[in-house]
Amino acid sequence: MGDENMSGKPIYIxxxxxxxxxxxxxxxxxxxxxxxxxxxxxxxxIKKILVRDLAKNRGLQVEPGLLTNDPEAVLNxxxxxxxxxxxxxxxxxxxxxxxxxxxxxxxxxxxxxMMAEYGKKLFAEAEAHNCGLFFEASVAxxxxxxxxxxxxxxxxxxxxxxxxxxxxxxxxxxxMSKEGIDFATALRAAQEQGYAEADPTNDIEGxxxxxxxxxxxxxxxxxxxxxxxxxxxxxxxxAAEDITYARELGYxxxxxxxxxxxxxGIEVRVHPALLPVTHPxxxxxxxxxxxxVQGDAVGETMFYGRGAGEMxxxxxxxxxxxxxxxxxxxxxxxxIGCTCYETxxxxxxxxxxxxxxxxxxxxxxxxxxAQIAQVFGDNNVSLATVIQxxxxxxxxxxxxxxxxxxxxxxxxxxxxxxxxxxxEKICNVIRVxxxxxx
Amino acid sequence: MGDENMSGKPIYIxxxxxxxxxxxxxxxxxxxxxxxxxxxxxxxxIKKILVRDLAKNRGLQVEPGLLTNDPEAVLNxxxxxxxxxxxxxxxxxxxxxxxxxxxxxxxxxxxxxMMAEYGKKLFAEAEAHNCGLFFEASVAxxxxxxxxxxxxxxxxxxxxxxxxxxxxxxxxxxxMSKEGIDFATALRAAQEQGYAEADPTNDIEGxxxxxxxxxxxxxxxxxxxxxxxxxxxxxxxxAAEDITYARELGYxxxxxxxxxxxxxGIEVRVHPALLPVTHPxxxxxxxxxxxxVQGDAVGETMFYGRGAGEMxxxxxxxxxxxxxxxxxxxxxxxxIGCTCYETxxxxxxxxxxxxxxxxxxxxxxxxxxAQIAQVFGDNNVSLATVIQxxxxxxxxxxxxxxxxxxxxxxxxxxxxxxxxxxxEKICNVIRVxxxxxx
Numbered sequence: 001m002g003d004e005n006m007s008g009k010p011i012y013i014x015x016x017x018x019x020x021x022x023x024x025x026x027x028x029x030x031x032x033x034x035x036x037x038x039x040x041x042x043x044x045x046i047k048k049i050l051v052r053d054l055a056k057n058r059g060l061q062v063e064p065g066l067l068t069n070d071p072e073a074v075l076n077x078x079x080x081x082x083x084x085x086x087x088x089x090x091x092x093x094x095x096x097x098x099x100x101x102x103x104x105x106x107x108x109x110x111x112x113x114m115m116a117e118y119g120k121k122l123f124a125e126a127e128a129h130n131c132g133l134f135f136e137a138s139v140a141x142x143x144x145x146x147x148x149x150x151x152x153x154x155x156x157x158x159x160x161x162x163x164x165x166x167x168x169x170x171x172x173x174x175x176m177s178k179e180g181i182d183f184a185t186a187l188r189a190a191q192e193q194g195y196a197e198a199d200p201t202n203d204i205e206g207x208x209x210x211x212x213x214x215x216x217x218x219x220x221x222x223x224x225x226x227x228x229x230x231x232x233x234x235x236x237x238x239a240a241e242d243i244t245y246a247r248e249l250g251y252x253x254x255x256x257x258x259x260x261x262x263x264x265g266i267e268v269r270v271h272p273a274l275l276p277v278t279h280p281x282x283x284x285x286x287x288x289x290x291x292x293v294q295g296d297a298v299g300e301t302m303f304y305g306r307g308a309g310e311m312x313x314x315x316x317x318x319x320x321x322x323x324x325x326x327x328x329x330x331x332x333x334x335x336i337g338c339t340c341y342e343t344x345x346x347x348x349x350x351x352x353x354x355x356x357x358x359x360x361x362x363x364x365x366x367x368x369x370a371q372i373a374q375v376f377g378d379n380n381v382s383l384a385t386v387i388q389x390x391x392x393x394x395x396x397x398x399x400x401x402x403x404x405x406x407x408x409x410x411x412x413x414x415x416x417x418x419x420x421x422x423x424e425k426i427c428n429v430i431r432v433x434x435x436x437x438x
Numbered sequence: 439m440g441d442e443n444m445s446g447k448p449i450y451i452x453x454x455x456x457x458x459x460x461x462x463x464x465x466x467x468x469x470x471x472x473x474x475x476x477x478x479x480x481x482x483x484i485k486k487i488l489v490r491d492l493a494k495n496r497g498l499q500v501e502p503g504l505l506t507n508d509p510e511a512v513l514n515x516x517x518x519x520x521x522x523x524x525x526x527x528x529x530x531x532x533x534x535x536x537x538x539x540x541x542x543x544x545x546x547x548x549x550x551x552m553m554a555e556y557g558k559k560l561f562a563e564a565e566a567h568n569c570g571l572f573f574e575a576s577v578a579x580x581x582x583x584x585x586x587x588x589x590x591x592x593x594x595x596x597x598x599x600x601x602x603x604x605x606x607x608x609x610x611x612x613x614m615s616k617e618g619i620d621f622a623t624a625l626r627a628a629q630e631q632g633y634a635e636a637d638p639t640n641d642i643e644g645x646x647x648x649x650x651x652x653x654x655x656x657x658x659x660x661x662x663x664x665x666x667x668x669x670x671x672x673x674x675x676x677a678a679e680d681i682t683y684a685r686e687l688g689y690x691x692x693x694x695x696x697x698x699x700x701x702x703g704i705e706v707r708v709h710p711a712l713l714p715v716t717h718p719x720x721x722x723x724x725x726x727x728x729x730x731v732q733g734d735a736v737g738e739t740m741f742y743g744r745g746a747g748e749m750x751x752x753x754x755x756x757x758x759x760x761x762x763x764x765x766x767x768x769x770x771x772x773x774i775g776c777t778c779y780e781t782x783x784x785x786x787x788x789x790x791x792x793x794x795x796x797x798x799x800x801x802x803x804x805x806x807x808a809q810i811a812q813v814f815g816d817n818n819v820s821l822a823t824v825i826q827x828x829x830x831x832x833x834x835x836x837x838x839x840x841x842x843x844x845x846x847x848x849x850x851x852x853x854x855x856x857x858x859x860x861x862e863k864i865c866n867v868i869r870v871x872x873x874x875x876x
Contacts, residue, residue, distance in 0.1 A: 028735050032595055035660070038779050039592050136590070142736035144590030152574070152582030154477050155756030157470055222473070280742055283721040288738075297466050298580035298743060298753035300726075304718055305739035315736035318593030330770045341476050 010043035011325040014074040014105075016050045016096055017086035018067075021110055021137070023060055024314030025084060025321075036318065040325045048074040050087070075099045082324045084317060085109040094118040101125040101133070106333050108320040110137035110313055116211045116227050119218070123338035130334040132327055134320035139212045140165050140289045142312030143305040144319065149219045149293070150336060156295030158220035160260040162433060165212040167287035167307045168195045168203040169235050169255040173243075173272075174285040177252060182240045195287055205234035206255060206270040213257030216291070217268045221261055223344040225268050231349045233271035242359060242428050245399045246274050249357075249385065252282045256433060265347035273433040274357050281434065292434075350408040355384070355432035357401050360417070361424040364396035368422045372398070375420060379413035381405045395424060401432065448481035449763040452512040452543075454488045454534055455524035456505075459548055459575070461498055462752030463522060463759075474756065478763045486512040488525070513537045520762045522755060523547040532556040539563040539571065544771050546758040548575035548751055554649045554665050557656070561776035568772040570765055572758035577650045578603050578727045580750030581743040582757065587657045587731070588774060594733030596658035598698040600871060603650040605725035605745045606633045606641040607673050607693040611681075611710075612723040615690060620678050633725055643672035644693060644708040651695030654729070655706045659699055661782035663706055669787045671709035680797060680866050683837045684712050687795070687823065690720045694871060703785035711871040712795050719872065730872075788846040793822070793870035795839050798855070799862040802834035806860045810836070813858060817851035819843045833862060839870065 015022055029036065029046065037044055049066050050073075068074060075083065075096060083100035085107060087093050093114045097107050102125060109115065115122070115135050126133040136146045140163065149158070164170050171193065172186035181189075187204065190196035202208045210230040217225040235255050246253050251274035260267040275282045280302045284290040289307030294300050306312035327333050362368050369386065376383055382403045389397040402410065410429070417423050453460055467474065467484065475482055487504050488511075506512060513521065513534060521538035523545060525531050531552045535545050540563060547553065553560070553573050564571040574584045578601065587596070602608050609631070610624040619627075625642065628634035640646045648668040655663040673693050684691050689712035698705040713720045718740045722728040727745030732738050744750035765771045800806050807824065814821055820841045827835040840848065848867070855861050 024735070028593055031734070032593060035595060036593055038660070039777060142739060144586055147585070147590050148582055151761060152585050152757045153753065154760050155466055155470060155474055156753055157473060222476070280721065283718065295753060296469070297462070297749040297756070299747075299750055301580060301741075301743035303739075303741055306737050309737075311735040312737055315591065315594055315733060318735070319590045322592050323589060326773065330768075330773055332768045332770055332773075335764065335768055335770075339477060 008042045008329065010045045011040065011082065011328060012045055012047040012080045013321065014048045014050070014077060014080040014083045015046055015086065016074065016083060017088070018049050018051050018058060019086065020310045021313045021317065022049070022086045023058060024310035025086070025317050026060060026062070028311065028314045028318050036322060040322050041329055044321070044325055047080055048077055050074045071096060075103065080105060081328050082106050082108060082321060084321060085111060086317070088113070090114045090117050094122065097122055098125050101129055101131050104129050104131060106132035106134070106324040106328060108134045108317055108324055110135070110317055112138035112211050112215060116214055120224060126334060127337050132324045132333045132335070133337070134324055136320050137313050137316035139215050140291055141305065141307040141309060142315045143289055143291060143303050143307065144316065145216065145291045145303050146219065147319070148303060149216065150339060153293065153295050153298055153301070156297045158261060159294045159296060161213070161216050161220055161258070161291060161293050162281060163213060163216065163257040163291040164254055164281055164284050164289050165257050165291065165307060166203055166209040166255060167289055168200070169209070170284065170289070171195050171287045173235065173238070173253055173255065176238070176240060177243050177247070180240055180244070183236060183238060204236050206232040209255060209257045209270045213259055213268060213270055216257070217259035217266065218340055220259060220293075221266055221342070221344055222339050223266070223342045224340045225259075225266065225346070229268055229346045231269040231271070235272050237428060238272055239428065241397070242430065245359065245389070246357065249274070249401065250277055251275060251432070252277050253430065254281060258433065262347060264351055265345040267347050267352055269349065269352070271431060273431050275434045279434040350411070352407045353404050354407065355402055355404055355435065356410055357399070357430045357432055359427040360398040360400070361427055362396050362398050363422045363424065364391045364394050365422075371420060371422055372417065375416045376402070376413050379416065380409045381413045446480045446767065448483045449478065449520065449766060450483055450485040450518045451759065452486045452488070452515060452518040452521045453484055453524065454512065454521060455526070456487050456489050456496060457524065458748045459751045459755065460487070460524045461496060462748035463524070463755050464498060464500070466749065466752045466756050474760060478760050479767055482759070482763055485518055486515055488512045509534060513541065519543060519766050520759060521545050522759060523549060524755070526551070528552045528555050532560065535560055536563050539567055539569050542567050542569060544570035544572070544762040544766060546572045546755055546762055548573070548755055550576035550649050550653060554652055558662060564772060565775050570762045570771045570773070571775070572762055574758050575751050575754035577653050578729055579743065579745040579747065580753045581727055581729060581741050581745065582754065583654065583729045583741050584657065585757070586741060587654065588777060591731065591733050591736055591739070594735045596699065597732045597734060599651070599654050599658055599696070599729060599731050600719060601651060601654065601695040601729040602692055602719055602722050602727055603695050603729065603745060604641055604647040604693060605727055606638070607647070608722065608727070609633050609725045611673065611676070611691055611693065614676070614678060615681050615685070618678055618682070621674060621676060642674050644670045647693060647695045647708045651697055651706060651708055654695070655697035655704065656778055658697060659704055659780070659782055660777050661704070661780045662778045663697075663704065663784070667706055667784045669707040669709070673710050675866060676710055677866065679835070680868065683797065683827070684795065687712070687839065688715055689713060689870070690715050691868065692719060696871065700785060702789055703783040705785050705790055707787065707790070709869060711869050713872045717872040788844075788849070790845045791842050792845065793840055793842055793873065794848055795837070795868045795870055797865040798836045798838070799865055800834050800836050801860040801862065802829045802832050803860070809858060809860055810855065813854045814840070814851050817854065818847045819851045
């Protein structure tokens with residue numbers, strides 16, 4: 001239909017970067033070229049590839065003439081229609097992308113850091129030059145969550161998103177849950193598997209997930225949400241006991257990126273959470289990602305797949321290349337642009353309402369529970385479950401689950417608990433998610 | 439970007455039918471009109487609605503002037519850009535859709551029966567007139583699986599699809615699994631819940647799932663697969679014992695629509711199957727649907743949500759309306775057409791390879807197992823597991839699981855078993871899926 005015939009001018013791609021994802025894109029185009037060209041309606045070829053080191057062995061059969069270390073040779077080639085930015089980082093990548101857009105080229109990127117930092121500027125440039133700017137691969141790798149939110153669920157008001165969007169931490173929590181190992185051992189395992197970097201801060205402290213949920217929230221709620229808007233807690237405080245107790249209570253622990261549309265503004269946060277074992281996200285294990293989306297019309301949906309890796313990420317990049325190419329051939333390169341047409345306020349974390357799991361170390365003597373219960377009562381925190389676990393040396397471990405409570409009230413209760421002589425230590429406080437509209 | 443401004447001519451919609459889904463679409467456009475128009479880039483309005491009975495109370499506030507019982511008043515209105523076909527059935531619906539396309543209108547439909555029967559003709563007409571033909575709502579309700587396959591995973595060679603695409607049977611199997619009730623009781627429960635119709639044949643015999651997997655296979659493998667190509671078995675033969683034994687072996691039983699790309703052609707089939715409890719589809723319960731897709735680049739993905747119902751289906755229809763409207767405004771109404779550009783052969787069911795679960799009633803005396811094992815051995819069927827269950831009145835129940843076996847060999851073995859005097863009854867044979875590349 002409407003497609004021009006296969007003999008038209010090829011769509012030429014300029015690749016910036018030939019690392020893991022770049023290699024995946026190169027290989028995928030080689031492997032599935034005829035299928036890709038049939039669906040786009042014409043030839044698609046890589047014309048130039050920007051690399052730092054022309055001589056490096058990449059384990060790929062690349063025609064030497066394709067490689068260049070001069071950015072302008074790619075960005076300024078008038079035959080190139082689509083620039084695929086895979087160098088990573090922010091400053092230089094954004095420079096290249098802005099240049100490409102200013103010259104009327106559409107851009108495909110897998111760079112969440114750049115989109116989170118420069119998204120507004122990049123979209124403005126794309127709009128000014130009627131170009132496409134595609135970034136499916138920037139969140140949740142092979143899972144097509146960006147297009148799902150921008151198009152497939154576009155008629156819905158999105159009520160909430162909960163995502164397992166960091167594979168490293170999900171791998172660690174899965175190992176901890178299945179094998180009872182502690183955090184440090186799980187981290188070593190993740191590093192041995194190549195999931196975690198030598199400095200794992202970005203993953204385990206939740207910063208990576210925060211950038212992703214900021215992007216998803218921006219699309220879902222049609223308003224710009226930035227990294228700075230996201231409340232972030234990582235998983236380094238999760239102990240083997242927490243996972244055991246959670247399981248006894250019917251929960252599993254996951255690091256979630258959460259975005260909710262509430263009457264008091266938008267909630268955007270990343271933190272570990274207890275999820276009921278029956279929740280669709282509870283079965284998402286190992287390095288897999290999944291995004292749970294609730295819309296006012298569609299109800300509950302979930303999108304599951306690999307969040308990283310050479311070929312899953314290349315799959316997302318290729319889908320964007322094909323959309324960009326198809327739009328280009330139909331002379332509508334900038335058909336779907338930025339959807340942040342509203343300005344919504346971010347709800348303060350103190351106002352967020354949740355059930356909470358608490359683990360306390362207390363003195364084991366009569367009347368202690370009454371004192372603790374009193375503190376919660378005085379702060380408007382009502383308790384759903386109280387379980388006394390093992391007692392060693394006159395010290396007991398107490399596990400409590402609250403009913404829904406405003407975070408501010410919980411914080412007051414915790415501050416008072418800290419002052420209570422019978423409370424030895426507040427070992428952990430973890431929010432509970434996925435039990436309906438709390 | 440490229441969008442014309444909001445003051446342009448409205449996109450006018452003609453609705454054919456105002457039943458459950460039609461009402462949902464009407465309500466959704468009312469509820470989310472400003473959001474929808476912002477994303478489409480201009481006004482979107484329903485101009486005419488074809489109904490049979492103008493006077494019927496539909497529990498909706500519809501301007502009386504919108505309703506008509508004259509199809510031509512909708513199909514021949516030159517201001518209408520998009521026809522939304524929601525009357526169901528095949529012949530009349532196809533007539534209307536052909537007329538609409540011949541007049542240059544894009545069409546959105548939720549009608550899987552019509553697409554399965556007339557898809558080729560409808561796509562040819564759409565192509566001839568450069569119109570869009572959208573059918574997201576025809577498979578798996580609110581789950582955007584059509585667009586995922588057509589666009590988001592377009593750079594992949596799809597290796598296999600396994601879908602829970604019939605909510606009624608999934609609801610029944612979930613009740614049977616959780617409560618140990620039998621098939622007849624589960625069917626009554628489904629009828630009481632409004633999931634199953636008075637004549638439930640279409641659901642429980644797998645015909646509904648077969649139409650859906652035919653559509654999904656056509657898109658995944660770029661070749662036309664029709665209902666007649668699909669091997670179909672329903673769930674009426676599944677007993678409570680099968681579910682119990684399956685669980686003991688680490689499996690759950692689901693009705694699956696399966697499509698695989700193999701070197702001997704395409705497999706397309708619907709039948710109950712034992713799935714490992716750790717498989718992502720195993721956790722899909724109640725009336726929910728999910729489609730598991732494996733691509734050569736993206737690996738394993740899964741898409742989960744409600745497969746039916748007023749608002750989930752309306753969500754899918756609205757996404758198509760918005761795509762159609764956006765394409766219309768950009769003068770590229772027929773941008774993505776039919777993708778069946780190949781002609782692939784369907785593999786004979788006799789050639790399909792699977793592990794199989796068998797439940798036999800046999801005489802309980804020494805040497806029986808040896809005789810049975812001999813029959814399997816003679817037919818090249820190797821056994822992975824043999825468990826003797828309860829013995830009553832000298833009769834034993836035997837549960838066997840084979841290794842991977844060509845269906846033809848299994849059938850020969852079963853034919854020989856039927857002749858064996860010690861075999862009282864072959865109670866059930868159920869394929870095993872989801873354990874890797876069998």
